[in-house]
Amino acid sequence: MSSEEYIREAVxxxxxxxxDPLSLDELAHVxxxxxxxxxxxxxxxxxxxxxxxxxxxxxxxxxxxxxxxRLSAAEVSLAVGYHSVGTxxxxxxxxxxxxxxxxxxxxxxxxxxxxxxxTGSGRRDAGAVRGVVHRxxxxxxxxxxxVFPGRILQSSPVAGAVVHDSEPFYFPAVPAGSWYxxxxxxxxxxxxxxxxxxxxxxxxxxxxxxxxAVDITIRRPDxxxxxxxxxxxxxxxxxxxxxxxVS
Numbered sequence: 585m586s587s588e589e590y591i592r593e594a595v596x597x598x599x600x601x602x603x604d605p606l607s608l609d610e611l612a613h614v615x616x617x618x619x620x621x622x623x624x625x626x627x628x629x630x631x632x633x634x635x636x637x638x639x640x641x642x643x644x645x646x647x648x649x650x651x652x653x654r655l656s657a658a659e660v661s662l663a664v665g666y667h668s669v670g671t672x673x674x675x676x677x678x679x680x681x682x683x684x685x686x687x688x689x690x691x692x693x694x695x696x697x698x699x700x701x702x703t704g705s706g707r708r709d710a711g712a713v714r715g716v717v718h719r720x721x722x723x724x725x726x727x728x729x730x731v732f733p734g735r736i737l738q739s740s741p742v743a744g745a746v747v748h749d750s751e752p753f754y755f756p757a758v759p760a761g762s763w764y765x766x767x768x769x770x771x772x773x774x775x776x777x778x779x780x781x782x783x784x785x786x787x788x789x790x791x792x793x794x795x796x797a798v799d800i801t802i803r804r805p806d807x808x809x810x811x812x813x814x815x816x817x818x819x820x821x822x823x824x825x826x827x828x829x830v831s
Contacts, residue, residue, distance in 0.1 A: 590615040591629045594622070595637070595807050602641045603665045608634060630808050631735035631784065637810045640736050642666070643679055644811035650684055651691040657684040679738040679813045687815070709760040711794030713743070716752050717767050719802040722781040724769035725749045727802060728816050731758050735784060737766045738813035746770065760794075762787045767800045768812060779805040779812065 594615040598606070611634055612622035626634050642664040649660045661672030677683045682690065717727050730737075730744030742763070743755035764786030771780065783800045790796065 587615075587617075587625050588629060590617065591622075591626055592807055594626065594634070595630065598634070598638050598641055602638060602645060603663065605665070606638060630810065632810055636734070636736060639675070639679075640738070640810040640813050643676060643738075643813045646672070646676060646684070647680065647687060647691075650688045660684065681740060681815045690815070709792040710757045711760060711790040711792060711796065712754065712756045713758050713763075713765065713788065713790065713796045713798060714752065714754045715765070715798040715800060716750055717747055717783075717800055717802065719749050719769075719781075721804050722769055722771075722802055724771035724781060724802070726770045727767050728770055729753055729765065729767040729800065731755055731763045731788075732766050733761075733763060735764055735766075735786070736810045736813060737768060737782070737816075740814070741766075758790050760791050763790055764788065765798055765800055767802055768816060769802055770816065779809065781805060782809065782812070 594611045597611060597614050608619050608623065611626075612619040615622050615626075617625065623633065626637075630637055632640075646660050646664045649655055649663060650657075653660075655663065657673060658669040661667075661669045664672075666672035666675075673684060676687075680687060713731060717729055719725070719727075725748055726746065727749070728744065728746050730741030732739070732741045743758055745753050745755075747753050764784060765788060766782065766784050768782040769780040781802045781804050783802045785798050785800050788796060788798060
């Protein structure tokens with residue numbers, strides 16, 4: 585087997601045993617690699633560390649339980665591998681954008697949907713990012729695209745917008761630094777919480793007064809892609825599509 589196939593086994597283990605206190609030693613053993621070699625190859629293959637991938641899987645599973653069961657937040661936290669409801673609630677709120685209780689109310693139509701919004705930037709060292717979203721292997725024509733600090737679509741972007749296929753986007757105030765341009769399909773078939781088609785470009789090095797031109801292509805997700813965590817317009821929740829959010 586190749587190194588990628590062994591990493592695939594490790595990713596499958598993360599999805600199968602996300603409730604367990606998995607250690608790097610256990611995952612490296614599954615991948616038949618030394619721990620340090622495993623961490624490096626896992627990051628090269630998926631774009632994130634094993635720990636961040638596992639955290640995204642746990643939050644993804646917790647959202648499913650909040651939507652489909654009557655388990656309390658404490659029970660959900662235990663079900664997905666957290667032993668402290670306080671830690672679970674804090675990490676869920678930071679990554680998803682709303683608290684577990686708010687998410688459940690939104691999913692059940694008892695609270696207006698509040699999609700992820702851009703944080704914006706007033707810093708003078710900002711540059712600009714522009715481009716076009718293209719689709720491949722998907723019938724979807726409407727997408728959310730945003731600038732995020734990491735490879736996983738979670739928390740709030742520094743800039744974002746809802747766009748159509750081949751429609752240009754322009755973010756004029758992206759702070760200097762290293763960022764990822766992430767995009768995800770917003771078709772109605774993806775509202776059940778499944779993994780929708782998406783795309784990623786990065787890391788992008790933004791400097792003051794930069795005018796970066798970056799196109800992004802939407803493709804079907806595969807096993808390398810960590811799950812989406814943040815609440816997006818109509819991606820995880822029933823309801824109407826949110827308005828564009830632009831910095």
